[in-house]
Amino acid sequence: MDLGFGGEVAEFYQRYRRGYPPAVFDALADAFALTPQDTVVDLGCGTGQLTLPIAARVRAVVGVDPEPDMLVLARRAAGERQVGNVSWLLGADTDVPALGALLGGGTVGAVTVGQALHWMDHDALFPRLRPLFRAGGGVAVVTNGTPLWLQDTGWSRALRGVLERWRGVELHRSCGTDDASQRRYRDSLVAAGYDVGATTVDYTAELSLDELVGGVYSVFSVDTLPAPEQRSEFSARIRRALHPETRFREHVRVTVLVGRL
Template identity: 65%
Template sequence: MAQGLGFRGDVVDYYHRYRRGYPTAVIDALVAAFALTRDDIVVDLGCGTGQLATPIAQRVRAVVGVDPEPDMLTRARSAAAERGVTNATWMIGTDADLPALGGLLGAGTVGAVTIGQALHWMRPDELFPALFPLLRTGGGVAVVTNGTPLWLQHTDWSRALRGWLEAWLDKDLGYACGTDPDSQLRYRQALTKTGFDVREQHVEYAADLDLEQLVGSVYSALPVDQLPPPQRRAQFAEQIRHALSPDDRFTEQVRVTMLLGSKA
């Protein structure tokens, strides 16, 4: 997970406000998969503003949220405090820092490492062996993808959005951020090679978006240097509205995929 991905400044507020959280059924599945209890520590790698870390913290003894962007961690800390969560710690770092974190926590002390829609920034073949010693028996790693990008879905409005964004950015937007079958297979193989017993679970739900939420979600996925300047954002939203016309409300059929690697 590289330093300086550009998810800072104004992007952080868009990320926190418009990125989908995880349904309770996902948190339930993660807790059940690794038999997490109030005695467990969970590490959430690539935690962003805490969409996964904060709800898990309410089920375990402590969560360590790790992210390379200080602004993300600042917002995660304040968001957790707003929800009364006091057992989360927020740490600047990347997947390369897992061995050092393991030295701090000790071998066999972690109940789970969760990675929510962030593994495409990392090196799974190096990461999974590095985190294996941290995990207690019965614990494991969860690779969680919360649906596909808005512009890669099988609806007319999604195809229109992709076409407009590709013209605006002048680049192809076919990359699925680790949600595609080939990436999922690669992650599964890397987990298996490391020695994890791997299974897959899914949670499906529908998400309704208005234009504001759709544009905010787009902003949440852009590096800060690609955001339109504040004085042009109303125009940007109007151009997307025109491109997606006559639709002004949009429904996603979201499939959360959880690759669950357990340590026997």
């Protein structure tokens, strides 16, 4: 499954995508009673924003992603942080049965899925995961705030206008962070036989203009990313639209939707 998030896009993703506050990992550990004997799978791991921090709490983590360039950067980051208990596998949600054959049934404490879930067939995925889990284990869908261009602020609306004019399309996809998507995920977990709950963690971040532009680049595919010679003009358009502001306050809500056996 090639979603076009390799090359420079993977580099922008690693550098500019939001991380997660410690309270998110506390919530995951509490939800599944994770211990230093547990194994966690991070499905659609990207460059390891969830994978690497949770590794400190368990015996081993398996990061799975369909994009080789994401895994190269994730592996490099693990080496730089001296995280030695993570394995990186090239694969997708459709490879879960093979992963179960590798790890063995009833051996996994939790599977985490970030906003990559909106690329997956969650109705098929959630039942497919069940054989992996030990008693009390389960799946956590972790959504890390509304996209930069869909927030309820003046600068976000101005940014959306620039992006829609640049790309020539209306931008409305929320990457699974909207209430309707969360209800679909919850209903799907219930239908698959999980006991469902949710935790939210709120925080505020401040972005520079460069961080804002880099965050936008991280969601382009390779085919739609502005070419290097276009990026000065792209940044200038954003700068003009957001003038005179140069720092942008972002209120982020992380939702941890948990389905336990």
